[in-house]
Amino acid sequence: MDAERTSACGLKRVVAALLLATLFPAASATANGTGDTEKAPSTEPPLVLALDAFLERERSRPEADLPSAAFAPPLPDPTDFTPLPPAPGMTIIGGLPAQPGSLRDMVRLTMVLKHGASPAREATECSGVLVHPQLVLTAAHCLIPKDLNFYLSEVTVWYGHHRRDQQRALSLPHPASSMLIAGRYRRLQPELGFDLAALHLPEPLSGSEVMPARLADDEMLEKDRLHFFTAGWGKTVETDNDRLTSPQWLLYARLMLLDAGEQPVPPHQRDTWLELLSGPLVSGGSGPDEPMSRACVGDSGGGFYAAPVQDIGPAIAAAAGPRLIGLTSFGRNADFSPGTGAAGDDPSFCLHPRTLSHFTNLLAYHAEIAGMASAFGIDPSEIGLAGGTEQ
Structure with a gap:
């Protein structure tokens, strides 16, 4: 009888230990006499x-x-x-063909x-x-x-x-x-x-x-004046009939960073755009005195770059070189939510004056x-x- 009672007690201890280990991993380590405390499984999602x-x-x-x-x-x-010649109102939208070597x-x-x-x-x-x-x-x-x-x-x-x-x-x-x-x-x-x-x-x-590409770093961001631009092979627009088509050439378009009020941030406002580049997403659009420019369908995943003012032009000089800031992610405006309403091949989405381009800010995802x-x-x-x- 004593042997049976001892065996039953031992079984109960094993079951209790298993339950304790399941519910309270850290506590079970101490209960088992190891003296070591283990961390509970992390609830953070994997990177x-x-x-x-x-x-x-x-x-x-x-x-x-x-x-x-x-x-x-x-x-x-x-x-x-x-092949589409650069023209005002034409959209990567607003793009110019990138030159060989850039x-x-x-x-x-x-x-x-x-x-x-x-x-x-x-x-x-x-x-x-x-x-x-x-x-x-x-x-x-x-x-x-x-x-x-x-x-x-x-x-x-x-x-x-x-x-x-x-x-x-x-x-x-x-x-x-x-x-x-x-x-x-x-x-x-x-x-x-x-x-x-x-x-x-x-x-x-x-x-x-x-x-x-070279990723943007603190040294570049500390420069007083930067231009921002994006590039891609995404659909652009023939201005005669607003028909979306795919360009033969890689296009790029200069963008202004937009603040929370959707207002362009000029290159000399360094403190403002440094603050914008601290978030997970950045948005860009046309400057007040420039033709409409933004990313469009098919530009997704393309680069969003920063370059010193003197190093951006038709050839996008590679000496100091542009640095990669982000990737084209999605577009939205006050009338259409992402992927609903007018989207895809409907030119009204990319051409709508309230459409903004949003970019995954790689600075936040190192x-x-x-x-x-x-x-x-x-x-x-x-x-x-x-x-x-x-x-």
């Missing part, structure tokens, strides 16, 4: 997620069936590409999405920025299907020239395993920020027309970028960051 893990999380949300609030455009037919970090991305249970396909196009010979940063929404029944089957990186028809192509054979998504990105709420993803390339991009680089075996110092984050 980065694999695409499959991100999609699994999104499918579990109550609003999973809703379309993404951020959007990527339909891939245009190559025969529809129309913005050699900009790449173009084409994605093919397939339906999980049917032959349906959807093709999209975005822009991206090379920050290392094997690492491209782009907008997370470019890689996330609007309909979660689709999956990403093909990704091609186009690079090495400003003209579409002269670019080289590099395909990612297993795209889902070659990308990471910022862990706190919410596909239905791009206005929260974190619209950031990274593509790891199977081989380094090289050539005279390829040069990874930890995520360093974590992505480290996860792909790239030393963060190679992209100008101090260190990586353990994954």
